[in-house]
Amino acid sequence: MDRLLNVTTGLSVILLVMVLVSVRRAHIRVEYSVSWLLAAAAMLILSRAHLLLNAVRNLIGLPDSPLTLFLLAGGVFLIMFFRFSVIVSHLRDNNIALAQRVAILEYHLQNLRNHESQEV
C-alpha cells in the first residue's frame, strides 16, 4: 500500500515539475496551468498525509486508501478534461469565426484593389 502511495507521490512531483517547466518555457499559459498544479498538489498532499487520506476514505466509505486516492485523482482529471474540452470548443468557434472574417476582409480588399487598378 505504501509503495503505491510512494508511486503516486513520485508521479505528483513529476507532474508538478513538468507543469512548472512548461509554464516557464511558455508552452502552456499560466491560466491553464493552475488546474494542473492544483491537481498535482492535491495528489501530493493526499499521498503523504495518511491521516487526511484515511479521513477522506472513511467519509466516502471505501475499503482502502490507495483506491480512494486513485478515485479522487480520476475524478479530478475527468473534470479537468471536461474543462479543457469546453475551452477547446470555444477556441475552435472563435478560430472559425476569425478565419471567416479574414477570408471576407481579404475578398473585400481584393475587390478594392481590382477597382483601383481599373480606375488607374
Place this chain on the structure above:
Amino acid sequence: MIPPNTHDSLLVIVPALNEEAAIGGVVSEIHQHVPGVPVLVIDDCSADSTIAVARQAGAEVLPMPHHLGLGGCVQAGYKLAYELGFQYVIRVDGDGQHDASDIPRVYEKLKTTGCEMVIGSRFVADNGSRTGAVRALGIRFFRLVLRPVLGKEVHDPTSGFVGVNRRALDVFRQSFPLEYPEIEALVVLQRRRFRFEEVPCKMRPRTTGRSTITALRSLYYVLHVLLGVFVNVLKFDRRYHRAQRERGAGG
C-alpha cells in the same frame, strides 16, 4: 462582385474542396441556366487548382485561410452574401451532383412562397435519382426522426441543394452547424417558426472526387446529427417557453 440592387437578388454559392475536375463544369452550368447571377465558390483550402479553375470559369472565389469544414465554408458564404445585401442564396455542391437546371425552380419557390428555406429534394417525386442502399436507409431513418420534430415530413433531409431567403441568412450568419449542417440547419429554422418547402430535383452520380461521408463515418454521422438535433430542440424549446412565460408575466 457587384453589390445587388434589386429586391430579389440571387447569389449561388458553391462550397468546394479539391474539386478541380468538376468545379469548372459546375460554374459554367450555373451560368448557363441562371445567366447574370453571380456565382461564389467558397474554397476550403484545396490542395489542387480548384480556385484557378473556378475563376477561369467566371466565378468569384472566397478562399478560406485554413480548412474549416463544410459548415464553416457555407456559413462564410452566407455571411458575405448578407453583408453584400443579397436577398436569396442557393447552395449547390461543387462535385457536379446537383443539376443547375433545377436552380430556377428553387429560386421561384423561394420568391413565390415567401418561405425561409427551399430544399431541392430527390424523393419528393420519382425523378430517377438513385442513391446507395446505406445512404437511403439513413435518409429514411432521419425522415422518421425529423417528422415529429419538424411537424411535417421532409423527404430529403440530407440534401445539400438548398435555397434560403434573407431572414434565414440572418439566422445562419450568426449560428450555423459546422459539421454535417443540412439536418441541423432545418431544425434551427423550424424552431424559430420558419417555414421550408421542397421542390423535386435531380441528382447525378458523383463522377469525380470522393464523398465526405464514407462508410466508416456513417455511424459517427448518425450520432453527431442526432445529438445536434436533440440539442437544438432542447435549446430552442427552452428559449420559446421562457419567452412565453415572460410574455405571460408581462400581461
